[in-house]
Structure formats: C-alpha cells, structure tokens
Amino acid sequence: MxxxxxxxxxxxxxxxxxxxxxxGASLGEEALAERCGVSRTPVRDALRRLEAELLVKxxxxxRSFVADWxxxxxxxxxxxxxxxxxxxxRRAAERMDDATLQRLRACNQTIFEAIRPQQPDITGFIEGxxxxxxxxxxxxxxxxxxxxxxxxxxxxxxWRTAHHYGREALRRSHxxxxxLLSAFTRRDGAWAExxxxxxxxxxxxAYADAHQGLATxxxxxxx
Amino acid sequence: MxxxxxxxxxxxxxxxxxxxxxxGASLGEEALAERCGVSRTPVRDALRRLEAELLVKxxxxxRSFVADWxxxxxxxxxxxxxxxxxxxxRRAAERMDDATLQRLRACNQTIFEAIRPQQPDITGFIEGxxxxxxxxxxxxxxxxxxxxxxxxxxxxxxWRTAHHYGREALRRSHxxxxxLLSAFTRRDGAWAExxxxxxxxxxxxAYADAHQGLATxxxxxxx
DNA sequence: CGGTGCTATATTGTATACAAATGGCTGGGG
DNA sequence: CCCCAGCCATTTGTATACAATATAGCACCG
Numbered sequence: 001m002x003x004x005x006x007x008x009x010x011x012x013x014x015x016x017x018x019x020x021x022x023x024g025a026s027l028g029e030e031a032l033a034e035r036c037g038v039s040r041t042p043v044r045d046a047l048r049r050l051e052a053e054l055l056v057k058x059x060x061x062x063r064s065f066v067a068d069w070x071x072x073x074x075x076x077x078x079x080x081x082x083x084x085x086x087x088x089x090r091r092a093a094e095r096m097d098d099a100t101l102q103r104l105r106a107c108n109q110t111i112f113e114a115i116r117p118q119q120p121d122i123t124g125f126i127e128g129x130x131x132x133x134x135x136x137x138x139x140x141x142x143x144x145x146x147x148x149x150x151x152x153x154x155x156x157x158x159w160r161t162a163h164h165y166g167r168e169a170l171r172r173s174h175x176x177x178x179x180l181l182s183a184f185t186r187r188d189g190a191w192a193e194x195x196x197x198x199x200x201x202x203x204x205x206a207y208a209d210a211h212q213g214l215a216t217x218x219x220x221x222x223x
Numbered sequence: 224m225x226x227x228x229x230x231x232x233x234x235x236x237x238x239x240x241x242x243x244x245x246x247g248a249s250l251g252e253e254a255l256a257e258r259c260g261v262s263r264t265p266v267r268d269a270l271r272r273l274e275a276e277l278l279v280k281x282x283x284x285x286r287s288f289v290a291d292w293x294x295x296x297x298x299x300x301x302x303x304x305x306x307x308x309x310x311x312x313r314r315a316a317e318r319m320d321d322a323t324l325q326r327l328r329a330c331n332q333t334i335f336e337a338i339r340p341q342q343p344d345i346t347g348f349i350e351g352x353x354x355x356x357x358x359x360x361x362x363x364x365x366x367x368x369x370x371x372x373x374x375x376x377x378x379x380x381x382w383r384t385a386h387h388y389g390r391e392a393l394r395r396s397h398x399x400x401x402x403l404l405s406a407f408t409r410r411d412g413a414w415a416e417x418x419x420x421x422x423x424x425x426x427x428x429a430y431a432d433a434h435q436g437l438a439t440x441x442x443x444x445x446x
Numbered sequence: 447c448g449g450t451g452c453t454a455t456a457t458t459g460t461a462t463a464c465a466a467a468t469g470g471c472t473g474g475g476g
Numbered sequence: 477c478c479c480c481a482g483c484c485a486t487t488t489g490t491a492t493a494c495a496a497t498a499t500a501g502c503a504c505c506g
Contacts, residue, residue: 002285002459002496028487039461044488045271052275054370061468062225062488076367080307087306144299147277148371225466225489251457262491267458284498285458 004038009046011036016055016066023068027056053151071208074157078204081152082197084145085133089180089196090189092139100139101184107132108177115170125170126162130155132177136196161203164210173199227261232269234259239278239289246291250279276374294431297380301427304375305420307368308356312403312419313412315362323362324407330355331400338393348393349385353378355400359419384426387433396422 012032015021033043047064050056057067092100107128114124133153137146165173176199183192235255238244256266270287273279280290315323330351337347356376360369388396399422406415 004460030487040488041460041462045459048268048271054367063468064488073367076365080310080365080367080371083306083310084303087303142299142303144277144296144303144375147275148303148374151371152367227490253457263458264490264492268489286498287458 002042005042005045008032008036008038008042009049012043012046012050013055016050021066023066025066027064027066029064053154071211074207075204077152077154077157078200078207081149082200082204084149084152085137085200086193086197088137088140088142088145088149089183090193091141091145092136093184093187093189093192095139095141096184096187100135101181104132104135104181104184107135108174108181111174111177115167115174120167120170122162122165126159129158129162129173136180157207158203161207161210165206169206172202176202225265228265228268231255231259231261231265232272235266235269235273236278239273244289246289248289250287250289252287276377294434297430298427300375300377300380301423301430304372305423305427307372307375308360308423309416309420311360311363311365311368311372312406313416314364314368315359316407316410316412316415318362318364319407319410323358324404327355327358327404327407330358331397331404334397334400338390338397343390343393345385345388349382352381352385352396359403380430381426384430384433388429392429395425399425 012021012027015035021027027047029040029043029047032047033040036043047056051058051064054073055067056064058064111125111128111132114121114128137149140146162170176195179195180192180199183189183195235244235250238258244250250270252263252266252270255270256263259266270279274281274287277296278290279287281287334348334351334355337344337351360372363369385393399418402418403415403422406412406418
C-alpha cells in the first residue's frame, strides 16, 4: 500500500511488539499520528488492519488499545494455524506439480545453508521458512485459506521463537520440511497434513517453553 | 460502527449481492460515495471491510472491483467453514455447561416453531439458525475461531440457500441441530464435530443444487 | 505503419477542518 | 458524605480540499 499508510502500520506494529506500547495502552489516533509523522487518516487505516490481526482491540466506544495476548491466546492461534496449515499441506500434496516441488526443495536447501554454520543465520532461516510455507499455501490453491492464515501467522511470534531455537531445533525444523517434501513427492495428502500439524504444534511448544517456562504446558487444555 | 460508514458498507454490499454491481464492475470511491449519500471517507472504510471478506478485490494499482465468485470459491469457503465450525463444535462439546445447553435447546425450539406451519417462516428460521450457531461459537471459547469464521459466514449466501430449502430440508436442518444437542449433552466432541461438518457440507450442496443445477457437483474436487 | 514517450485525465492517498459522541469532572443537592 | 446531573474536554467520525500516481490516448519519431 501507500507510503504513509504503511509507515503508520509498520510503526505502530513495531511499537506494540517491542513493548514500547505495553498491553492495554491507549492508542489515540492523534498521538500515533504525531509519533509516526503522518496524519490521522493513514493511522486509522493502520489501526483497522492491526485490529483485524487482533493486535489491537477496540472498546465499545471505538477507542483502540493494545491487545493483551495471554499464553492461551497464542495457543489458540497456533492450534488454528496447525489445523489450517495442515489442511493446506494436504491440499498442496494432492495438487503438487514437479515445478513447485523443485521450488520447495530449493527453498529448504537455502534453509539448510543458513543453519549449517556454527553461528546460524537466523534471519536467513526465517526468510527461507516463510518462503517454504508460502509456497505450500500457494500450492493449496485456496485463496480463502491463504487469507485466513494471513491473520494467524504472527511473524513477530515466529521471529521471537526462532531466536530461541537452538541449533538442533533448527535442524529438526529443517528435517520436518524434508519429511513434508517426501509426502509431497508421493502426493500423500494425509501424510503431509500429519507432518505439518506436528511441525506447527512443535513450534508452539518451543514458544511456550521459551517464553513462560511452562515446559509441560498443555496446549489442548489451555487453548 | 458509525452511521455513515455502516450505510456505505451495507449499501455497497447489497449492491454487489443483488447483482446491481455485477462481478468485475469497477468500484470508484467517488461514484460509490454519491450513490450511498456519504463522502469518500466512509466508503474507503467500507471497501476495506468488503475486501477483507473477499467480496471486493483490488488490482495492483489499488483500484477496487467486485470480486467474481465462482462456484469453486463458494465451495472453498464452505469447506473451510465446515472444518472450522466442526472444530468449534468439538470444543463447545468439551466445554459445554448446562446453561448453554438450555439456551441451545430453546433456540432450536424456536426454529421448530418457525418451520412447523404450512408456510414456513424463513426469516425466523434464519434468525434462529444464526443464534444456534453463534451460541456454539461462543461456547467454543476461542475468540480467534470466532473472528476467522466471521469472514467466512456469508450471511447472504445462507439467506439465498434457505429460501431454496423445501420444508423437509428445513426439518432436516432442525433434526441435525437435535443431533448436535445429543452430542453436546454427552459432551462427545468427536460426535459433535462429525455432525457439524456434515451439517455445513449439506448446506453447501443445497446451495450448489439450487444455484448451478449441478446436482452431482463434487465439493472435494472443485474446492 | 508500428512503437514509444509524453501529456491529460481520472482515481486513489493524505491532510486538515469540523461535527458528533463519549467519558470524566465538578458542583450542587440529598 | 455520597450520589446524581450537567457541562466540558478529549477522541473519534465525516467531509472536503489538495497531492501523488497510474492509465489511456495521442502525437511524433523511427
């Protein structure tokens, strides 16, 4: 989208995610406009988008606040993402063509390169990971599914999670992608779905472990 | 939301759904503003919302058009709805309390009253149906799930479908709700999910039959 | 005659001014 | 001392004017 509108969106979003604007903080349009160096119009636009992503909530009087995400909310999002992205993997497997398969292999190879060194390239890993998942989404051939998942994939959550990954967690992620590739190669939708579901749910537990120290957190019960 | 913004939203939406604005038609903000009797600002707001619902699409130059919904797109939406609402039913069953159960029973009784007469009260049926499903959604205890489904439940599609229902289709819908109630009473999540999934998929086929005359349309393949 | 680049025009993005509404604060009454 | 009511301040919603940008048509050059 346009410059000012994007600046407002990116600005507010990063303020929220960095904690500069803590959970529950009031989000006055005027104040945000000044902080972002734009007028209220693009700020309103940005707030609407952030509201759709549930990063911002509005009270009954249309006033905006930073949404407070409990671990349960994150679990909720991951659970739905696991289900939807599992479904996407199944559909992708059933529709897979060789060209797409090649792209996926290349993408996972990039990830491998990124995590091979002693000091893994986390940014590269995230980039490759995003590419891998978005190719699958595209291959699933459902625009609806893509649009639903867009609001569910909280890039910052992924980012924070990946930075807590150890080397063997990164490798494990890579090898799960490999298993997905096997399922895709055989056009085995059920297999692909199972692997993908597990892949996402593992990511959730990595997040939960790192952030709340609840090693035994029960996703199913809390979600 | 506010008056003018809602008027624009409702106006544009109904123009699209009534066919007054055919698929592919250009949606200039100025023109829409005039037709709705408001200024461009609320029209922009409305277009963003409609875009999120995939009723409106924008090209690379930010121009808006009426999205063309093929039967495949509708099938796509129904398939996802079946999955998500099935999931909601499972969760609701696992969390069901007696008060909610009572509300659901009352709601389904209302539906029964609406469809009993020779000339069924379709509006009453739709109203009751919406209430029934929204209670389940609420009982599922996942705000995310609710927000995802909101974009998926195209009220107008439901409306058009219900008007094509014969009396026995209405009764069937009612009795499927009854079966859901049984599953909820036993707190049997898997049962509830199965019934709900079937319930939604049946609705899709009723839609497909009525609108395209493709009695044997294969949801799984086209979706 | 076809292609490329420029210009005119239509359309969207942004800013600002103004209107409406909500919430809090203050002052008076019970 | 507490509570209620009315007013004021703050905040959001809407309209409109202006700026930026993309498209289409036309003219000119190859």
